[in-house]
Amino acid sequence: MSERQKFNVIGKSVKRSDMLEKVTGAARYAGDLTLPGMLHGKLKRCEIAHANIKRIDTSKALALAGVKAVLTHKDVPHVLHYGSPHPRSASVTKDQYILDTKVRYWGEAVAAVAATTEDIADEAIRLIEVEYEALPAAITLDDAMAAGAPVIHDNGLEGNRVVPDMLFKRGDVEKGFAEADIIIEGNYAVGRPQPAYMEPNVCVAQWDGSDKLTLWTSTQSAFMVRGTLAEVLGLPLGKVRVLCDHMGGGFGAKQDLFQHEFLCALLSRQTRRPVRMEYSRKECFLGGRSRHPGTIWLKQGFKRDGTITARAAKVVFDSGAYGSHAPGVTAVGASALTSLFRCENVHLEGKCVYTNTPIAGAFRGYGVVQTYYALDIQIDEAAEKLGMDPAELKLKTAVREGDIAPSGHAIVGHGLEDCIREGMKAVGWKERPVGCGSAAYRTVSPADGAVRADALPHPTSKKVRGWGIGCEMHGSSAYPGIKEQGNALVNLNEDGSATLLTGAAGLGTGAHTALCQIVAEELGLEFEAVSVVHGDTDIVPWDIGAFASHTTYMVGTAAKMAAAEIKQKLLARAADQLEVSAGDLEVEGGFIGVRGVPGRGISVRDCVAPKLGIPAAHLFGSGTYMPTKSYSFGAHFVEVEVDTGTGQIDVLQVVPVHEIGKVIHPIAAAGQIEGGIQQGIGHTLTENHEIDPKTGRSLNANFVDYKMPLSMDMPDIKTIILETAPDPGGPWGAKGVGEDPIIAIGPAIANAIYDATGVRFRHYPITPEQVLEGLARRRHV
Amino acid sequence: MRPFDLLQPKTTDEAIALLARHGSRACLLAGGTDLLVEIKEGIRAPDVLIDAKHLPGMRDLVVSSSEGLRFGALVTARELETSPAVKDFYHGLWQALRELGSIQVRNRATVAGNVCRASPSADTLPPLIADGAVVAIMGPAGERHVTLEDFFTGAGKTVLNGDEIVTGFSVPKPLPGTGKCYVKHGRRKAMELATVGVAVTMTMTGDTCSSIRIALGAVAPTPIRARKAEAVLAGKKPDIELIAQCGAIAATETSPISNIRGSADYRRRMVEELVQRAITAAMEAAR
Incomplete structure (x- = not known):
């Protein structure tokens, strides 16, 4: 991408094609659908963490007026499934039934009801009587890994392992530690945040006269829903159609298939009526998917000059009651520790364990949020021990061009270094007040300067401030876990407009707008001349699902290929009409011009439009792209204020610097970054789905006590986006940005809290109470 | 539904x-x-x-420094919040109103509803108690008046009989030299339930605290007065040590629970801390 190209559409924040629909409320989500005769479905959920079902009595529920069907494990296909997309990939585990004879977490569904109203369905749920044979439960990782722990799945693996332990090795870690001047070792613990998408899980199922199932559902991976439904329900693929127009977020979790999607389809088949089922917010917590909680033991050796000589880690993730993405998350999370900060000698173990708690699944940042939290904080700890500035140490050890990434690829460009340098410049890192008024709490004096007097707080104020930096890198596409494929079809219409058909889901990110921009750019059309058809498995080309930060990167390239094919046909046609060589033609803004002859040419419309007695041109293109992987990079610079009287932490400002290759839509990219920061602040400071360690019961399955930061809690964000390391695999060098911003913010905050208070936290979320305890310990030292 | x-x-x-x-x-x-x-x-x-929305005479709002504050049971939180006189003379209440839910909620919610719901963490209760608010209650036998402090009998429980209606509130006029403050502790800056709420209404005569009322929310089954802490300051010249003592004693007067929003120990520590802050702010306002 060294030559400077002129762009007409990409790189511009065009008005999103779905904006009017969204702001007027006209946009249709799966839950907005109402069909004649539609019934309402509800799930009966257990209130026990681990038990065999001895008896289910549905007679009272069935006797209730308005109840049309009740399903239990006796009435549904008993087929083991992956509970997640891309079946047969290395990322997911085949361990779920639609309804089992056993429950493995508090809140698992044991029966389903369809009734004429939601209230009747609710009442029917209450009338279903279930008798359980309680089993000993393993709620915590320690419970599950203890000798003699209850067996949650009989999968032949010891210690409730979801998958055999993984090992990622490079070099000689013993030699590396032997060469180290200092060694740092620590245990890190990560909590259980929820994606908390605005739109709950919801679907509507209908069967037609030919026994074909149509399911409208809020999913990131409609084709995977189609495939898994067909497989589990025993239907040919052609008898399942999955539709999803707009979505109110997914964040990775809506890659999974949930119990309601199967049961809604089955209730509809039994009643021969459409059935709608929507999770309550409580159900989104109980029956949804969280990020994997877990523990990370990390040990690194350093030379005096900051060179990292060895890195050893043991990552243990809590999968909850089912595997879902356990293999993928464990592999991606553990192997991520091979990189970010250069180290030739690594020995990384990954383990994932079942517990009797709600299911952990795919979630923005996919295992890397957890492991980079530990890694980045430990580099901060090392910087202090080495007497180095943390940003300087991170810059010195940052991965760079040619280094081998976790995927096995050589890294392209110097993205991480660029981010760190640019951020240091933007915040005036070297000039920042070191220790920021927290001198009273620090026992180690800052390496590169004294506390500045003007940074001290008001003498009576108990508030102290500090700065932190956190770094990250994340891949676009799920390679090598999955060999992915992006597809696109483009039709050129007789008025010179184009229609893109894509299977990529629109989670609300603006992905379809970006894809249309790419088609418009490649075809030389105005953005407004390109429209998109998506979200119907009967019409659009197959798609693996919108995840792994890959839609713009992978489907974008496929769309560009499809547009390029049309462009070739279009120019050939124009060349005939203009009696010039196609090679002399260029198309821009909907006009095909002869290069070097201003004004000579023909509009795209005139080139393809029907003329007297001659039909319109039928020009179409298709693109199939199977990418490997690219990496995007980021460094977040964060200032926090800590109230030492209450322990409350306020994130004052964030300067996120991201290197994401060619930017297709700057505002959408910045929106991803701001949203990631908001979620990341929540995960680091306030959000944790709390499970009672004794009973396995959820303690805060609601938005009153599961606290996400709101607009008033948001800091100033000054986003900087760099295009310094474009990847040859993406359209014009574009890379992903979806997951990156949630990764760096966490360690940046933890490091800033340390800078402000001298209290080092190695877990999330960090609560005010823990801050006070930490400060008290510090005073006693 | x-x-x-x-x-x-x-x-x-x-x-x-x-x-x-x-x-x-x-x-x-x-x-x-x-x-x-x-x-x-x-x-x-x-x-x-x-x-209750069609009942007569319950939408009146009268507020002035000379007459005090009277408002009917149907007056919304937002009406009170947007009254400049409420902001000036009942500043603690005003601060609490701004913490109640969102503007959309406050446009509909009434203080009477907040009071009758009797949640220990309700924001408007501590400042109204600190200000000595009186509840007007209508029942089959006619009208009776109860101080808000005595209105609550437990979490979600009040002295109201099943056939009684709260019709309004009266709050005494502020004495000269009075400062007020409500401090709320929560994890978020808005849309939050109080982990601890502290209201102080304090009158200064010169350098002396001639009267002080401290009311605490979310640290007992009902909002409570911290009377022993008040006694520490009443009639004294407050200084940093005395105020610190006041906070420490207030903490001993609470009986908080541990739950997901905070441990009992943390709540007590927040009472100690925030009582000091609320007194300091009220004192500054009194000057």
């Missing part, structure tokens, strides 16, 4: 008669910002809602 009958009495007597007739099957509806949510979530299942 579970169906219910909506009854809309036009007079207070009619409303009282309806309450008496339907007993525990009925709930009184004002703003509905709590009640309707609880019905939707199945926490309450009333057969009858008696809508």
